[in-house]
Amino acid sequence: MTPLDRPSAAEVAAAVRSGERSARSFIEESLTQIGRDEATLHCFNEITAEQALARAEEIDAAVAKGEDPGPLAGVPIALKDNLCTRGIATTCSSKILEGWLPPYDATVVQRLHQAGAISVGKTNLDEFAMGSSTENSAFGPSRNPWDTGRVPGGSSGGSAAAVAAGYVPLSLGSDTGGSIRQPAAFCGTVGLKPTYGLVSRFGLIAFASSLDQIGPFANTVADAALMLESIAGHDPRDSTSLPTQPSAYLAALGEGVEGLRVGVISDFLTDADATIEVAVRGAAEALCAGGATVEEVAIPELMNALAAYYLIAPAEASSNLSRYDGVRYGLRVDAPDVAKMNAATRQAGFGPEVKRRIMLGTYVLSAGYYDAYYAQAQRVRTLVAEAFNRAYAQFDVLIGPTTPTVAFPFGAKVDDPLAMYLSDLYTIPSNLAGHPAVSVPFALGEGAMPIGVQLLGPALGESVMLRAAQVVEAAQATGVRGPVAMSEGSAR
């Protein structure tokens, strides 16, 4: 059975709310599938089966009493393991936090709980969300359900693979430079990075605070919209939370794209695989057929975003990760004095990529380099935002590839950090500008692997962007809706 033969999140919730099926039965089904494929895929750092079954019984009891458990009633979900869950280990796939039990829940975790969703576990990621393949996880990589010899993408690779494998219809990831959209593209799922500040980050373990944003993975655009509605909205516990009311994203779907102005970002097509360029043009044609006007637009300023990002994100990370000092939580390696204890703990607890980025960030913030690097990167960030704003004066939605290539084999880029960083080339600009963007599976490319097409919108432009995404989704190639290999039991 492929994921799309399974009920959508909306269908699960409808069946549970009406009493047609129990939440327990959906959780059991999810756990059965996890039990069958997880030894191969390694999507999870921890599976919380007992808690999930107990929560399902609460939901079923509520339904029996005539109460409405919420819009995601009984929906099995998976949470990226950088989202704090009270009393459940939250590791960021790092040895430095192994065994730590957070004393509080992230706001998104609370909101999904209140909406009736049930977490079945914490998903694997590149350590502290730094990476594009999950190969930087201290607990071993996750595998792509389409081809287990390839990476699922990252950093939210476990969350993407969990949806692609049909474990759960919805999961949460976080996206600092593409960490939701890139694995979504690699695994053939929908992945949405909302506007910066739309979703509270209270309880998301910080990587680069001016860029991090939480968002959903789903099999369909409609399910992604449904999950976004449950997590969006102001939170007084996040000082960067926007004081806006979220829109009714789901209700806006289905309105089509008649009259919308769509810009194809030509700069994103020059370095992408030929099959990916074909996919983007196919998606643009679908929008055109739906009544949108489609034109190419050059936004060369976006091509400086990657370099700026690899200054800004490590700089913020080097500061954020200074809190892992062996004092308040997680690992401590004993040493005679505090400074030696700090250094020994961090040396033992952090993996190679995290140390690399801390080094880079510390360097660019150090005396003598700040203006040349960090301040310059912040100026480039201004240019990227201004260039986007000029484009959005002409267009309602922009479209391009999510990634330059399809999912790559394990080990292909692990020794060449720069090559790995380049897989975020098309996703990073939206993070620098704080804008929303979504990856939608559209076609199959090299090795019969899925290709993601990216729709980009202006700040708080989620509704229009999702409408366009749904039109693209409706035109997607057959065979792109869920991998067959795992579900047919033919995994390598």
Add this chain to the structure above:
Amino acid sequence: MTAEFTPEEVRYVAALARLALTEEEVASYATQLTSVLGHIDTIRALDLEGVAPTSHAFALENVFREDEVIEGLDRDEVLAQAPAAEDGRFRVPSILGEAP
């Protein structure tokens, strides 16, 4: 001008970042970070005179709210997660060396 991350600089930065790197790591980071900086250097050459830096996509200034009393985290629950705690506080090795 292309920046180069020398082994000496790697050691200096590692000390700032409190990382006790091995000599092997010093050598590999020197090579890898020089390659990353080579790419990043493209933006050092840009003439951005007069462009204001952006620190945040939507800078919210002075976010005010009413002062409400809410439950804080439970001290014992928090301290239970610490590597070492004593008398309701985090315990660390000596900071200033032996007391006189």
